[in-house]
Structure formats: C-alpha cells, structure tokens
Amino acid sequence: MPNRKLNPSSIVNIEDLRTMAERRVPRSVFDYLDGGADAEVTLAENCRAFRETTFRPRGGVAVYNCKTTVSVLGYEIAFPAILAPVSYIRLMHADGEAGVARAAGQAGTIYTLPTISGHKLEDVKAASTGPLWYQVYLIGGRQAAEGAIDRARRAGYSALVLTLDTPLAGKRERDPRNGMKELLAPALLPKARFLPNILAHPRWLASFLLDGGVPKLGNVVVPGKGPMDLVDVGAALSHAGASWEDLRWIREMWPGPIVAKGLLTGDDARRAVDEGAQAVVVSNHGGRQLDCVSAPLHALPEVVEAVGGQVEVLMDGGVRRGSDIAKAICLGARAVLIGRAYAYGLAAAGEAGVARAIQILKDDLDLTLTLLGCASIDQLDATYLGAAHRR
Template sequence: MPTPLVFAASCADYRRQARQRLPRFLFDYIDGGAGDEHTLHANQADFAALRLRQRVLKDVSQCDTRCTLLGQSLAMPLVLAPIGMAGLYARRGEAQAARAAAALKVPFSLSTVGICSVAEVHAASQTPCWFQLYMLRDRAIVADLLQHIWQQGCRTLVFTIDLAVAGVRHRDQRNGLLTQHWTGKLSKAWQLAQRPQWLWDVGLRGKPHQFANLAEQATAPHDLNQFKAWLDQQFDPSVTWQDITWLRQQWPGTLVLKGILDCADVEPACDSGADALVLSNHGGRQLDDVASTISQLPMIAAQIDGRVPLLIDGGVRSGADLLKACALGANAVMVGRPWAWALAAGGQAGVEQWLRGWQHELRVAMALCGIDSLSQANSTLLKP
C-alpha cells in the first residue's frame, strides 16, 4: 500500500507524487494530450483565467456543497470521470478509487477499458458505479455487456461519443506505449526498471491485468497488448445518432452522453433520449486545437436551457473551478486526471484526501463569493 500523503494539498502535488511513483509511459499516458497539447493546456488555462467576485457580510455560516444529480444525492457536484487502465495506477486501482468515491458520496465511473470488473468494484465500494461504454462493432457483445452490468446493479450508463477514432498522442508514441517494436519494448523495460516499488506493488501483486469487463468476449484477455489490438479492431467509427436510438432501446437505466463540444450537436443530443450530457473534449486527448470546454459552457448551457442536466469535464483543477463551472451553467463536473494522480500517489487514501480537499475548497469559495447553497451559483459570481 502506498504511504499516506503528507505533502499533498493541490492537484500539482498529487501529480508530482504520481510522477515519482509511476513508470514514465504510464505517467505520460495519464498526463498527456493530443498533438502539441494546445487544447489540454487551454482546458486548464481558461478555467484559471475566470475571475470570481469576492463578496462580504453575507452570513455564510452554513455553506452546503450538496446537490442532487440524476436522482442521486451527492456530497458535491462532482463525478469521477471514466479513466482507462486505472488498475495500473495503483493495485486494483478502480476498486480503491470507487471505495474512496463511495466514502465521500460522489459517483465513480468505471471505464470499458478499466482493469477491475464491475463486480469487483461493487464488492469493494458497496455502491453501484456508473459504467462508461465505447461502442463496439459487434453489437451482440455490447448488448451482452449492457445486460451483464445491469444485472450487476449498474443503473447509469455513460456513453462516450467523442472517440470515433483515437486521437494522436505523441507522448505515447515516444514512450513506446503503443509499439510492438523491440526498441519500444526495451524502452518500456527500462522505464519499469526505474520503478521497482510499482513493479512489486502493482505490476506483480496487482494482477490480473486485463480489461475485465470484456474478458469473456476477447481473445487473449491476459495479454494487454493483444487485447488492445482486438479492442482497436472492435472500436466502431461508423456510429451515428441512430445508434444512440438503438442504445436507448437497449438500456432501461439512465443514459449520459459524454463528448458534446459544439452547439450544432446539442439539438440531436437533446432529442436522442439521453438523460444528461457531458460537455467534453476527452481532456484534450482527442483533437488538438478544438476549443476548451469551459469556453463553450455558457453557449451550450444556454442552448440546452435546462432540458437535461449538463456536466462538464476538462481542466477542472480545484474546488474553485468547480464553483466556476456551476456558475456558468453546469449541474456538475466530471474530473479525470486529478483522481488518477491522487490514486497513483496514495491509493484509496489519496483519492479520499483529494476529494475532501476539494470539498473544503468548494465550501471556502462559496463562502467568500457570498453564497451558502449551490442553487445560488450563477454568472453573477464571475467578473464580466
């Protein structure tokens, strides 16, 4: 087990500790974005550029960060975003993160390409997770998977729509993450040798390393490289809005579409039968030079006009950012890299500590902006 985190207060601290613990190719897989990473940086920079208004003498003795999202009561408007391969960032990582999320009363989303199965995550957290789905060419596999996770108790499906094809990620190419060539393998072996503690704790004791939710369907589920090749063939770039209609018929629970970024896609999304939308550019990992998510939030929120709840992700790095997102029209945020860094840095304890820290930051930001309930968060909290 990683030791508790004494010196972690901000996102940057968790990120630094994750960098010290993880093999380089894994740290860069989490940290990196597409192309020259302009959008990755813009996501964060555009949040940082927003200015809150400091207000005084408002009686903020009872600041309440709680909210209701899709029928669930949350301690704060935050959902752990789906992150692939999180079981490699700490031993049985998804199970640890889900336990932390349950302790802090926020939802945990399990990726299609998570290492732990839904059953393992549920057994660990005693709470139903949200399940994220990528569409596969073989719809029978998708239908089976949906039935399986429903039987396991999942009721919220996050369908990711911004990955028609995988983005071009230079760091993964440089580190040999994606190559089968011997030079790439050698480079990865060298990177692993620099992290003996990870090798022992996660690499050896954290097995099996497989995409557990697809293990029955795939060939060679224990070989992550072969498995990835199978999955790459299965990713379906032909998906259209008609497939959402199909999905809606297959899934009786709550359906969340993740990956809206452009106003032109809002109407079909609202008409698709989805119960919520996530404004997302996949954390700047897909098409570099698309807009940051927070810059699009006012327009997208205005167009949705309350028809469905709207979540946003990409660049949320503090409790104050969370308040900014709510002020500009989001019902909640999804957060990706910060929980992966906290997990790598300190396992379940790290994620709990990070979540507690953000809840505190949110409360402080609310108090110093002069509101005591998130229902009062609107654009007047921000400088024009």
C-alpha cells in the same frame, strides 16, 4: 503495494499529487495519464480557461457550513464532482478501479467505471458503497457492448455514459516516445529500451507483477474469443466509434438514464436530447482527442442555452481546484466530472490518494463558497463571475 499515508500538510493541492505520481510510476504510465493530443494546445487551454475566469464575491456576507450537496440524475451527492472514466487505471496502482470506487462511495459521490478497466464491473460494484455509472465504448463490437451493458444492469449500475468523441484514439505523442504500447505487450523484447525507467520504480514494478501484470479487459468479452487484451485496445478503437444510431439502440435495451459525453456544440447537445439522453457532458476528452478545440468551460454556456433545462448539463476538462467547480456551476453546469485530478492521487498513493484528491476539491469548494458569500451551491450563477461572463 501497500497504500502510503499522506500528510495533509505536504499534499495541499492536486498539483502536489501530480508531482508525487510522476515520481512513483514509470514514465510511460505517467505520460499516458498526464499527456494530451498533438501539441497539447487543448490540454493547456482547458486549465487556462479556468485561470482566466474571475469571480465577483459578495462583500459583507458571513456564511459558514455552505451547502454543497446536489442531485444528479436522481442521486444526491455530497458535492458537485463526479469521478470520470479513466482507462488503464489499474496500471497506475493495483488498487485500480475498485479502490477508486471505494473512495468515491465513502466521499458520497459517483464513480464512472470505464470500459477499459482492469477490474470486472461486478467486482467494482461490490467494492463501492455509492452509485456507479458505466461508460460505454463499442470495442469488440455491438455484441460485446450488449453483454457488458446487460451485466451492468444486473449488477446495479444506475446510468450509462456513452462516449461520442472517440471514433479512434487521438494522436498522443508522448505514448510512442515512452513505450506505453510496449508496456502492454506480452513479449519482453519490445520493452528492452524502456526497461531502465521501469526498473527505476521498483515499488511500482513489484506491485504490478504481484497483481498479475497487464490485466485482461474483463468487461469486454468478445463472442468466441473471450476477454480482450489491453494491447489490442488501440486497434479495436479504430473502428468502434459510437454514433447517434448507437445511442438509439442502447436506449432501447437500457432501462435507466443515458449520459451523452463528448459534446462541444449546442447543435450536438440538442441532438442528444432528441435521441433520448437524460444528461450531456460538455467535454473534449481532456484534450486527448482533437487538438485545438474549445475548452469545455467556454462551450458550456452554448450547450446550457441549447438544451433549455430539458436535461442535466455536466462538464469535464481542466478541473483542478474547488474554485474551478464553482466557476462551472456559475455557467450552468449541474456538476463536473474530474479525471486526472483523482488519477494523480491513485498513481501517487492508491485509494488513499484518491480520497485525498476528493477531499482537497471538496474543502476548496467550501472555502470558495464562503469567500464568495454564497451559502449554497444552488445559488451560484453568472453574477458571481467577472463582466465577460455576465449576460
């Protein structure tokens, strides 16, 4: 499917991309991207936490061309937003992970390639002009993970992201209702009752078929069996949870930085520091794992205090606007990770949609800094927030 040109006057925020994505992909694919666990309480809370956090701008300050660059694990990026790992993304658009990597590199930021990727990690690296991180799941067992980590090292990935909040996949109730598992299955019969919705998206279907249908997991090569099928991922995740012990053995074989992702407490963040992580991501997996847990924005100050500046603190979950990025920075994050925001763009218009999502957030952040009277992202702190967030 060729990328459609996006009219900036009609796509002014991330919600516009979400609306377009909902029209352009089958319900099963959209709801996989859009949905959360159980009653989706945490999914909603992630965004609400940002909406309920207020600013205290500085009056009588005229600043323009605000500085948004920041250094993360030794790399200077254009603004403090890194593209998070989002699985199954090649189902949303044939550009897939390679298109996302190209858009991230052109925008001057980092893309984190998921284990559950439709493109091989070497191909994604070749497509990118910027730094890449590789996210680690232990699906397929340690040998499969070791093989992928070694490939990532040889390909030039700069950091590993170990996800610690997924001992198994959360109960995402939209998926069984809309046939996500059936879409991935090779047999046609299970898809029968979902075919009307699939056929209602002929452009997506044509692109999906021309792209070869459901791809193999080229980054999960199980010894003696070869690349894993996407349909087998759910079962594989049920016994692939990463532990602190796993972080230790990965530390021994990986020469670069390790990012511990999926922490919500100061105690866990301290443990990550003790086990050798160079950064932590305050995250509840976008509300897709355990429902009714804290929004990362609320958990962020505890984690920042617990690590005491020994490692870099990142956060993800609910970021839809540049002002959200600014609020996270005010509370001590070095940068945020964005997931759904750019994935909506990919589903809407491929690589061009990802580029538009990034530009929306970057422009919005620059405007926020200007209106706050803050000349540089590194000057943000809790004094720019309402009384509830000032110590």
